[in-house]
Amino acid sequence: KQEVTQIPAALSVPEGENLVLNCSFTDSAIYNLQWFRQDPGKGLTSLLLIQSSQREQTSGRLNASLDKSSGRSTLYIAASQPGDSATYLCAVNAEYGNKLVFGAGTILRVKS
Amino acid sequence: DTAVSQTPKYLVTQMGNDKSIKCEQNLGHDTMYWYKQDSKKFLKIMFSYNNKELIINETVPNRFSPKSPDKAHLNLHINSLELGDSAVYFCASSRTVHGYTFGSGTRLTVV
Numbered sequence: 001k002q003e004v005t006q007i008p009a010a011l012s013v014p015e016g017e018n019l020v021l022n023c024s025f026t027d028s029a030i031y032n033l034q035w036f037r038q039d040p041g042k043g044l045t046s047l048l049l050i051q052s053s054q055r056e057q058t059s060g061r062l063n064a065s066l067d068k069s070s071g072r073s074t075l076y077i078a079a080s081q082p083g084d085s086a087t088y089l090c091a092v093n094a095e096y097g098n099k100l101v102f103g104a105g106t107i108l109r110v111k112s
Numbered sequence: 113d114t115a116v117s118q119t120p121k122y123l124v125t126q127m128g129n130d131k132s133i134k135c136e137q138n139l140g141h142d143t144m145y146w147y148k149q150d151s152k153k154f155l156k157i158m159f160s161y162n163n164k165e166l167i168i169n170e171t172v173p174n175r176f177s178p179k180s181p182d183k184a185h186l187n188l189h190i191n192s193l194e195l196g197d198s199a200v201y202f203c204a205s206s207r208t209v210h211g212y213t214f215g216s217g218t219r220l221t222v223v
Contacts, residue, residue, distance in 0.1 A: 034211050041217035043202065075167055087153065091212075098143065099168055100204075102155040 002027045007053065008102035013080055014111050021075040021092030023105045028068050034100065035075050036089040048075070050068050073082050080110045118203045120216035125193055126223055131136070133218045134186045135203030142207060143167070144186035146178060149200040149217070158201075161186050193222045 012017055023033070024037070028047045032051045036044040048057045048064040056065040061078040077084060087107050091100040125131050137144060147169075161180040162170040175191045177200040185197040190197060205213040 031210065036214075041219075044209060044214040046213065049211035089155070091155075091213075093206075098146070098161055098162070099157045100147075100155075101157075104152075104154055 002030075002092060002101045004090060004092055004101050004103035006088075006090050006106050008049055008106060009104065010107040010109075012111065015080060017110075018076070018078050018082050018098060019080055019088075019108075020086050022079070023073040023075070023106070024064050024093045025071045025073075025101075027094065028071050029094065030068065031093040033064075033066055033090065035062075035073075036091065038087045038105070040086075047088075059108045063088075068074040075103060080108075082112045084108060084111050085109050116203055116205050116213050116215040118201075118218055120218060121216065122219050122221075124223065127193055127195060129193050130189070130191045131203055132190070133203075133220075135186045135188070135215060137184055137203075137205040137213070139205055139213060140207075141205035141210075141213070142183055143205060143223070144180065144183075145204040145206070145212075146186065146188050147202040147204060147214075149202060151177060151199070155202070159186075159188075173204045190220075194219075195222050198222045 007022045034049045047053040050057045050066040061075040088103045089105045090103045094101045114138045118164045123202045125152045143162045145160045164180045177189045182184045200217045205214040
């Protein structure tokens with residue numbers, strides 16, 4: 001059974017810091033891994049999608065890496081801004097079962 | 113706008129009532145899902161449909177009945193609502209290699 005763990009559970013940083021959010025998963029048989037952002041009371045916004053054959057994806061100040069064999073992904077946020085404050089969710093798309101399995105999320109607060 | 117849209121956004125109802133949540137996607141995806149986000153904010157799959165066929169039913173009580181009239185729609189009907197059904201319900205769609213797109217959620221409150 002696939003399990004996804006995100007560390008840390010919460011993070012508070014001053015504006016301008018670079019930061020890393022971690023995600024680990026127990027079963028390496030995945031199609032892809034997706035990072036989402038969720039603002040309070042809102043839906044999920046897709047940030048980055050990494051296919052199982054890829055090592056990383058970049059979008060603006062965000063960079064996500066994937067090490068499928070070790071069951072790890074990291075989301076790197078450069079030069080953090082208060083607008084980055086949100087919950088960040090990691091989800092893996094299992095190779096069998098065609099469903100997303102989510103981690104519990106990292107609550108990020110960027111202080112101005 | 114290409115999106116996954118679900119209605120209503122908020123739903124407050126009494127215990128024992130029956131309610132429905134509607135979902136539509138215009139992304140051309142062939143798989144649609146319902147996810148539940150509980151009070152601890154944990155997201156878990158309930159159902160998935162591929163081309164109108166039920167693929168996944170994750171041990172959800174049979175008071176919950178999804179219905180997919182076509183590839184673009186997946187509705188969720190809930191009978192005899194209970195206090196524990198209070199949660200945020202998200203509809204999503206996907207074409208596997210392209211990732212998932214989520215709706216904005218329906219906050220269900222059972223009183």
